[in-house]
Amino acid sequence: MIQILHLSDIHLGSGFSHGRINPETGWNTRLEDFIDALSLCIDRAISEQVDLVLFGGDAFPDATPAPYIQQAFAHQFRRLVDAEIPLVLLVGNHDQHSQGQGGASLCIYRTLGVPGVIVGDRLDTHKISTRSGDIQIITLPWLTKSTLLTRPETENISLAQVNELLIDRLRIALEGEIRQLNPNLPTVLLGHLMTDTARFGAERFLAAGKGFTVPMALLTRSQFDYVALGHVHRHQILCEQPYVVYPGSIERVDFSEEAEEKGFVLVKVDRGQTEFEFCPIPTRQFRTLRIDISKADDPQAALVAKLSAESIEDAVIRLIYQVRADQLPQIDNSVLHELLAAAHTYTIHPELVSQLARPRLPELSSGSIEPMEALSAYLTHQTELQDIAQDMITAAQALMAREPMEWIEEEGAEAAIRNAIDHPKTLNSVYCEFCLLQVIYLKIEIALMLQNTYSEMNVLCDLFLSLP
Structure with missing residues (x-):
């Protein structure tokens, strides 16, 4: 069987507001957290001697990351090249540049001709030779309306009709790739997309509104032995025949991912047979502390008592305390700062209790x-x-x-x-x-x-x- 490490949504360079500057490196500590998480994924790929690594898209927060962030990303994946492990980098929505001439941040690796690295910026099928045999990877990058439809085609029709056209075009294009497959080789569909059954994560706020979703029926084809997805930050298994899996992001982007476990997926695949394992990785804790002192006779004492009982060491903390407007003068913020000093970073949000809260x-x-x-x-x-x-x-x-x-x-x-x-x-x-x-x-x-x-x-x- 061919062993694959599937990870996605690295977003290297995100979440700086939740970090601080490391005086030894000059880098934001959240960048270092993200690099550490990525390094753990690469470590496992090398130690397990996997046959192939699939990246499901969204390498950076946008298509123009700072040079030092690009360098940190390249340094980690260079380790796979040195270990002679093939790598497929799929282009996600955050990797695409929508202005000017377009393009994607990951395409430079194809231009440089990095050995063993495939960049999936279009719907295409790639036959890859690994140490354990050949495998077919269909790359399905993030698709927009303009990718599949022309402007005249979308004029004077409803949003529902536009979505139907998009799905029909994708179905036809995907069918064209499926017809060219070797039926004797294992096949993986690698897609950066939103399915109609996925549970949202933080990406919902990065792409608000009713976006283009792909029906599960297009993904659960018998020709696919594994469907490796990216875009949704919450790990989830959408189907088991075949496995349709979002590994989720490897680090927390913000507090909307506070309770989510982060990690990657190890997959063993052969034609008609797939084994799957989610591998969690340790990440910095995010904690929201909600304390209601609006009914306390001594709001400062109540807040200090409850805050002192919390474990906050080296975590990213968001303190939200409910308080009446007349109680605000009794709150000594300097004491709160002292109590929160053990946190990695923290923010304090007094929330006024009033008619507005209902x-x-x-x-x-x-x-x-x-x-x-x-x-x-x-x-x-x-x-x-x-x-x-x-x-x-x-x-x-x-x-x-x-x-x-x-x-x-x-x-x-x-x-x-x-x-x-x-x-x-x-x-x-x-x-x-x-x-x-x-x-x-x-x-x-x-x-x-x-x-x-x-x-x-x-x-x-x-x-x-x-x-x-």
């Missing part, structure tokens, strides 16, 4: 409500918005129909929010309400994903509602 509308308390339903419920209760309600719904539908990441990366909900805070008097009412739509959308998504209360979002909603 859902404004009964409909929004449902965990199953869709964003468009939430917007409709909101507009129904806002009589002063009736004149522009339909315009907001139309704008929302256009927003949801756009390419994943497009409105966050190009225009930016965050940018709109910051602009609204910095220049509230210069905004016209329609733009304010459109920004509010983005805030509400993010608030709902965050609440559903993290089950957290973000008083900042509540306050921001009130800011918009107070504008003329």
Whole structure:
């Protein structure tokens, strides 16, 4: 059997806000954490003498990483080249450059002709000779609407119809690769994609909205002995015949991955036979400490007592304490900083307990409500918005129909929010309400994903509602 190490979503260079500068190296400690995690994966590949390493995409947070980050990435994978272990690097959505001439950060390895390294930046089939025999790898990189469809084809049709066209085009293209397979060789589909049955991780916030999802029926073909996926940061097994597996990311990007176990996958594959093992790796702990002192007679003492009982050493800590506005003067932040000094890094978030912390509308308390339903419920209760309600719904539908990441990366909900805070008097009412739509959308998504209360979002909603 051919032994494969399958890892994905390295995101080298992410999470710097949760680290600090190491004075000995000058590097952010979270970068060092990510490098350590990657090094453990490579160590295992070499010690196990695997026949092949498959990387499922998203090497960096974006397509233009800093040179020293690229060097750290290359240094680790160079170890596989030295060990004569073949490597397939799949291009993920974060590896693609969407502006100008496009391209992908990983394509340089193909240009340099690094021996034993294949870069999968297009749908293609690669026959690879390993120490244990030959294997076929179909590479399916991150696909966008423009990859499979022309602009005229998408004009005057609904989002649902666009998605149907995308799936049909992918089905045809994938079928073309399958027909060329050698039926006697083991075959692996290596894809960076979102399936229709996957449970989301942090990548949902990196690609908000209704993105292009691939039906499981396209992946569970009898011609595939193993389906190695990337893109979703949470490890999960979607199917066992054949195995369809997300290994998850190798390190935590942020607190949305706080409870997730990180690691990689070891696979043994032959034609019609597959063995699978998830291998967790030790990573730095992320901990959210939620402490409610709003009903305490002595809020400072209550906060200190509960915080002192927590184990925080060398962890990334997020302290969220619920407090009444009249209690804030009693909180000594210098004491909190002393108590949290043992943490690797920490942030402190006082959360005001008020009417704002409760859902404004009964409909929004449902965990199953869709964003468009939430917007409709909101507009129904806002009589002063009736004149522009339909315009907001139309704008929302256009927003949801756009390419994943497009409105966050190009225009930016965050940018709109910051602009609204910095220049509230210069905004016209329609733009304010459109920004509010983005805030509400993010608030709902965050609440559903993290089950957290973000008083900042509540306050921001009130800011918009107070504008003329």
